Amino acid sequence: MSRTPAGVSRQTVTRAVNDMPGINPGTRERVLAAARELNYHPSRFGRGLVKPSARTLGLVVGDLTNPYYADLAATVLRLAAERGWNVVMAEPGSVADLVGAADAVVGFTGLALEPPGAGAPNLPVVEIDPPRVHPGHGRIEFERLTATRDAVRHLLERGTRRPVVLDAASRSSRGRTFLEAFGEAGVDAVVVDRDTPWADLAELSPDALVAFNDLEGFRLLRELRAHGVDVPGDVRVVGVDGLAVGDFVTPRLSTLAIDLAEVGRAALDLVAELSEGPGRNLTRVVPHRFVVRDST
Amino acid sequence: MSRTPAGVSRQTVTRAVNDMPGINPGTRERVLAAARELNYHPSRFGRGLVKPSARTLGLVVGDLTNPYYADLAATVLRLAAERGWNVVMAEPGSVADLVGAADAVVGFTGLALEPPGAGAPNLPVVEIDPPRVHPGHGRIEFERLTATRDAVRHLLERGTRRPVVLDAASRSSRGRTFLEAFGEAGVDAVVVDRDTPWADLAELSPDALVAFNDLEGFRLLRELRAHGVDVPGDVRVVGVDGLAVGDFVTPRLSTLAIDLAEVGRAALDLVAELSEGPGRNLTRVVPHRFVVRDST
DNA sequence: CTGAAAGCGCTTACAG
DNA sequence: CTGAAAGCGCTTACAG
Known part of the structure; x- marks a missing residue:
């Protein structure tokens, strides 16, 4: 019995909205019109609960105005896309908001991560060049x-x-x-x-x-x-x-x-490993190198 | 009866994992230990369905290696954070993947948006400097x-x-x-x-x-x-x-x-307006200006 | 302090 | 072509 505003059942709405077969074209139009009218948008959560959907990586970097962060973000975005992940971004100050939106977190979480969330079994976290060690977190260390x-x-x-x-x-x-x-x-x-x-x-x-x-x-x-x-x-x-x-x-x-591409790659590898379960080797080391140009 | 692996009910798991009061400290520890053991992470979708949570903005920009896109992203990230939105990012090629992850989309969706999704009642979309008009979408036009x-x-x-x-x-x-x-x-x-x-x-x-x-x-x-x-x-x-x-x-x-800050602001304003329902004035115009430096 | 019930908004079989 | 039922994984009252 339960009817939607369009006068049809939920299933029929699903069919119309998702452009599925097995629905009368007239019905579909009517439903879509009603949806438009009511400004209806299907809930990501309801859908996500029943359909397999892309995992989401939280990426924490500083001001993108700094090319250093922008370049890292570009690399991570590319690698994440290759692996079928979405990426939510936040600045270190807003890590908290991001936690509810991501399946794993990577980046310069720095001081933003203290205290480590009451020890709750949080998401997999991979920290880049972090000031201190957080047990259970992956780390990308810079060798300077x-x-x-x-x-x-x-x-x-x-x-x-x-x-x-x-x-x-x-x-x-x-x-x-x-x-x-x-x-x-x-x-x-x-x-x-x-x-x-x-x-x-x-x-x-x-x-x-x-x-x-x-x-x-x-x-x-x-x-x-x-x-x-x-x-x-x-x-x-x-x-x-x-x-x-x-x-x-x-x-x-x-x-x-x-090499930020290398940093990004190492970070995503660690995320993958942590997603499998608590890993053994949680740290990767990426070396700097000195590039001589004209200012010296 | 239905028991979790930790031997307690779902509600108790919720209490432990979310650090809620009214739970025996011993029980909490036991649950957290089991969670860690099993690499359990609560589903964003299950949670999102029952708890009010931040809305998510999809941001579509080109290669962040280009400071033009990075600067726009920086502005949008900041404005979104102020308004309590999360931001998922994607390059134009990956807009499709992003649609399931966002409540609205902003950016250089350009050609990536054809065909307009079978006319389905998609998310609110605000396009920046788009090559053509898509009815129902917001637009930021550049006056050059x-x-x-x-x-x-x-x-x-x-x-x-x-x-x-x-x-x-x-x-x-x-x-x-x-x-x-x-x-x-x-x-x-x-x-x-x-x-x-x-x-x-x-x-x-x-x-x-x-x-x-x-x-x-x-x-x-x-x-x-x-x-x-x-x-x-x-x-x-x-x-x-x-x-x-x-x-x-x-x-x-x-x-x-x-002025990319102005572009970002206009875009987020339009998103807000579209989220309210089909708006009247869906386009905003942002002018360029000529900056004379030394190369001319 | 702990658990049984109800419900969030969807989709996927399954009937008709 | 359309709908009734079941269930996805959580949390929020409500009992005990």
Whole structure:
């Protein structure tokens, strides 16, 4: 008996809306018209409950305005599509909202994940370059030391004696690694805040600047040009991230690059593994490499 | 009677997994342990069916490697988060997969949307700069002519006489608009393929190049520099899109810019309106503006 | 603190 | 061609 507003049964509505065979064309039209009229849209949840549907991957990255995150997202999107996954995106601040919408989570969840949700059996989570270990989560770790040593050696060979490392106030792993590598080489690097303007940097009379990332490196390049400082003649500049756009600026920015396609691939592999059940080897290591361009 | 593997009822599992009160701590632990053991994760669909949950916006953009799409995505992500929406992303090719995962769709759905799904009462759809009109869909239209005229006037004032427009093989709206504007000014522009290398362009001895977009503009800038051609002295170059990075290249790229934040806002407004029911005014117009930098 | 019942909105057989 | 029944996996009252 139970009738829909169109005066037909639920099954018939299903047939009309899903364009299935075995329905009178007239009936279909009538149902569709009523649906349009009532602004009816079938519920994803009702449908998902009874039809097999694509799994959804939650992707957590910072501001997409930064090509570093955008490039990673592009890779993950592509890999996910290949494997038949949908991708929901969120910034680290909104991870919570995302949990209800995804079957697994990947990305720079960073500090956003504490506390680990009362230990509830949450989704599979793969963290990229995370500040601490969360048991049960997959991890993509960055191996920075080797490439950083390459960069430091390169800088010293070019005559660097007074390097300045620009770092986040909270001291990032990348900053610490540079200090370590300079230290090994017997050079004391000065650390200053990541967004220190050249006007203030100049007082340290540095002959090399390690930017917090490539974007900050571009900023420095621009400021140095504005002040008539020659790069790399007077000051060498190295960035971190390996953005493709670094090839378009002048001078082209030397940088500690990471292969984001490899990061994405490793992350999705771990997701797959975690989806099977608690895995054994939950961490993958991806190395940086030092790319020499024109700014050093 | 119906028992779960943990030996308790479904309700008790719900209480444990959702960290709800009114459950014996021992029971909770036992349930969580079993859940972990069995790699159990609650179904999004079952839950979504009975709990109010965030709506999900489908966002369709091209390769995020292109900052144009990345910047739009960044804006949409932010606006969506403010309004409590989740965002699933897909490239135009994968729109179909996305439809089952979203409550509304926004973006460059372009040609991917034909045929319009057998007229089924699909989700609300808002198309950005779409090649044709789909009845019932919202549209964000770009108004290019005014800014294009500004650009053309500017180029002519700087002495341009032999402009070349680089366009997609399928002739884009942007390309046609430039031809129209040059035509109005009594100048015949030559059209060539968007990725024509400078080696071939040189044979036309152009004194201005209209790149297909900013990224292609960067490419041209680089090629011109490699060939020792002075920009803007010998050849002027204008891009399309208004990417922020255009400010970092040398020379800084003049461009036909669009305010992507405004595009995003208009799109989400239309989604909201369509979600209420069939709206009246389904189109919003966003103008380009010509940004003069150093390459012209 | 724990469980039996009802229902969320769909689709998939199965009758007619 | 159309509809009545069953069930997908959850949560929300309601009993005990």
